[in-house]
Amino acid sequence: MTRFALTYEFDGTPFQGLQRQKHGPTVQQAMEEALFKVTGEELTLLSSGRTDAGVHAMAMVSHVDIEKDLTPFRLMEAVNAHLRPNPIGVNHCEIVSEDWHSRFSCLGRRYLYRIACRRAPLALAKKRAWQVPANLDADAMQRAAQALVGRHDFTTFRSTICQAKDPVKTLDRLDVEQVDGLFGPEIHIHAEARSFLHHQVRSMVGCLKLVGQGTWEEARITTALEARDRQALGMNAPPHGLYFVEALYPEGQK
């Protein structure tokens, strides 16, 4: 038995999220079906992160234990062939040790949230960014975001169905920048932490958007955080602007 780590990109639009569910197609199901076609084995894919319906990934990392003798390159090529026409692409595959775990070995997760400030509906970035028909003040958003960095009780920014035992998390980075995107100006919000609560990034982005458009004073982010109450949340940003960017592991592992 060999443990393989796979790094793959997906467009979350047609999926009910990453994790296998009773209803609707998921990324895990598509991956496991492709793996079955390659190996003939009923495999379970374990992943570094979970993503909601509509959320994308640039480089999700998962692992799987396979009996069949395959090189990483051969596995990657065959899985990609069988994944079609699903919008999933495996960019990297390697053999890892049997005590390496995509979720438990992971030291950090990075997310990106894209906002396109314009009145016209998105055509080329449709379902790839949140279109907001107002000019947002990225500097004010960046200042306000810093109140969330560090170790806090993030109950306000947590889904009511979040299953984490503890609402206390350490947010290592939350940076807002204005960028010149290929299809026009965008605001990018970069979030990094060891782990996140369910809906945490989208909840933080939703409140920062209210700051950016002037509906919320910058200080209200702190008030919302300190309330430790979901009722203090301004709004949840939609899933299609969110990307799982990277899973971080100890050097030399994976």
Next chain:
Amino acid sequence: MTRFALTYEFDGTPFQGLQRQKHGPTVQQAMEEALFKVTGEELTLLSSGRTDAGVHAMAMVSHVDIEKDLTPFRLMEAVNAHLRPNPIGVNHCEIVSEDWHSRFSCLGRRYLYRIACRRAPLALAKKRAWQVPANLDADAMQRAAQALVGRHDFTTFRSTICQAKDPVKTLDRLDVEQVDGLFGPEIHIHAEARSFLHHQVRSMVGCLKLVGQGTWEEARITTALEARDRQALGMNAPPHGLYFVEALYPEGQK
């Protein structure tokens, strides 16, 4: 009667090109139908460029003459509302003089061609770039491209159904660069000319790709050009990597 110039983005994937045709949906048809819903007038949209099925536009410029009294902002908002769910977004609208013409006043056109060099199928940039499963030498492509810049007979790089009277065109710019795209490394090819022949950009890109992968020597671009023969063409790049980027007009006009 007022002449309006509209600048709009579109995803070319679901369309049989820009220009109205007997069969299949086109961008022009979608735009004219939205304009009819707003004005009640049977209008003809005239455009700075033509694009093939699957080719995208970041900023196509078209004009239309309208009887109904409308501000540019009101027209843009209403057209965008009626365009849904077509992947077309009008980003700019203004009143222009009656002797201004989106096609005949246009002094130059800019195109971008995107190539993603990777083995995995594209997920996030699916139908937005040409996936090539080889590492292309962008420097060799850039050197080879310079042989095409200037005034030449581009018969080799011209579709057999091209309707232009003269195959001689002046290519002002053809630059190849390696860029760090949001979803991974890409090669971008920038082309600029007063006007292009049918399939010219895609034909030039197809041959440059052969240079980039080492199938063609750099000098073969010159041989192909001098042959003035479609048979000397290496290959046509697919439409979905191509973007109409900008139409250039005399300063102060539009």
